[in-house]
Amino acid sequence: MRNDNDTDIDGRAVARRLxxxxxxxxGELKRSRWSPRLLSVRVGGDPAVDxxxxxxxxxxxxxxxxxxxxxxxxxxxxxxxLAAIHAMNIDPTVTGVILQRPIGGNLSIKALQAxxxxxxxxxxxxxxxxxxxxxxxxxLGPCTAMAAVELLRSTxxxxxxxxxxxxxxxxxxxxPIAFLLMAxxxxxxxxxxxxRHLAVHSRRAxxxxxxxxxxxxxxxxxxxxxAVIIDIGINQVLDAAGSPKxxxxxxxESCRKIAGWITPVPGGVGPVTVAILMRNTVIAxxxxxxxxxxxxxxxxxxxxx
Ligand code: NAD
Numbered sequence: 129m130r131n132d133n134d135t136d137i138d139g140r141a142v143a144r145r146l147x148x149x150x151x152x153x154x155g156e157l158k159r160s161r162w163s164p165r166l167l168s169v170r171v172g173g174d175p176a177v178d179x180x181x182x183x184x185x186x187x188x189x190x191x192x193x194x195x196x197x198x199x200x201x202x203x204x205x206x207x208x209x210l211a212a213i214h215a216m217n218i219d220p221t222v223t224g225v226i227l228q229r230p231i232g233g234n235l236s237i238k239a240l241q242a243x244x245x246x247x248x249x250x251x252x253x254x255x256x257x258x259x260x261x262x263x264x265x266x267x268l269g270p271c272t273a274m275a276a277v278e279l280l281r282s283t284x285x286x287x288x289x290x291x292x293x294x295x296x297x298x299x300x301x302x303x304p305i306a307f308l309l310m311a312x313x314x315x316x317x318x319x320x321x322x323x324r325h326l327a328v329h330s331r332r333a334x335x336x337x338x339x340x341x342x343x344x345x346x347x348x349x350x351x352x353x354x355a356v357i358i359d360i361g362i363n364q365v366l367d368a369a370g371s372p373k374x375x376x377x378x379x380x381e382s383c384r385k386i387a388g389w390i391t392p393v394p395g396g397v398g399p400v401t402v403a404i405l406m407r408n409t410v411i412a413x414x415x416x417x418x419x420x421x422x423x424x425x426x427x428x429x430x431x432x433x
């Protein structure tokens with residue numbers, strides 16, 4: 129899906145299309161008295177999280193999903209946080225839990241993430257959800273990775289046999305992207321901070337995904353003419369006038385002259401990530417409804433407060 133700019137992939141338009149289906153799904157859930165309710169868990173006061181929460185809340189309200197914030201000080205103990213998450217897990221009115229990243233303090237993000245019940249893991253970050261994508265079970269896939277692949281799909285470039293280079297191999301972004309693309313039949317090369325000659329890999333790719341967190345890492349002489357560039361990076365830099373602005377990991381202005389397609393930052397992966405989060409919220413609520421119906425041999429509506 130292109131916007132006015134010839135090579136741009138319009139993430140906001142892709143998100144709008146996804147959210148239309150999400151709103152329908154929310155309506156159906158509400159009619160069966162199984163309203164989705166999303167809880168955001170924030171630990172500490174990292175200012176980057178404010179923006180994420182604002183975007184998620186706005187999007188949730190737009191599609192009719194109840195969104196609530198739970199804030200904890202960065203010196204909250206792991207035990208207290210685990211107990212709070214457990215309470216959310218057993219509360220049938222809570223259908224999704226989001227752990228906002230980064231978390232403050234010296235807490236183990238993995239321990240907290242793993243504590244969220246897999247059925248309520250709307251971010252798709254629980255070890256079980258990450259493991260599922262290896263088996264091509266994508267119901268609750270990790271949001272950013274799913275969003276990045278959705279943007280590639282929106283170009284209608286055939287994925288089977290596509291040569292793709294993924295730069296960045298984190299558990300939550302780069303690695304899941306590689307698995308999702310392999311499931312689509314692409315040939316995937318994964319690069320990271322120890323990769324020698326990054327440009328050798330990026331230059332021969334039909335599509336490059338970059339998720340590193342380094343502005344300007346991907347330059348126009350590192351890509352093949354006509355390639356699709358999916359830029360997942362989010363970096364705050366100062367513009368020429370000294371004002372803060374957000375940019376991705378690729379040098380957008382030079383790369384867009386060579387690329388066939390490119391995602392802008394902002395307006396590319398970000399809005400689609402939030403839309404996938406909402407879609408996962410609907411899927412999670414449906415799965416919980418089915419689970420309760422099976423468990424209690426009745427309708428979900430009867431056992432929900
Ligand atoms: P991370 O720090 O966990 O991982 C960074 C990855 O980059 C690692 O695999 C590392 O090996 C690799 N790397 C570092 N230097 C490199 C180099 N010079 N060449 C090649 N690879 C290099 O980061 P992350 O959590 O995966 O996030 C990556 C970026 O994506 C960040 O900018 C983050 O803000 C952004 N992000 C965006 C979204 C979204 O919704 N758009 C969501 C999550 C993360």
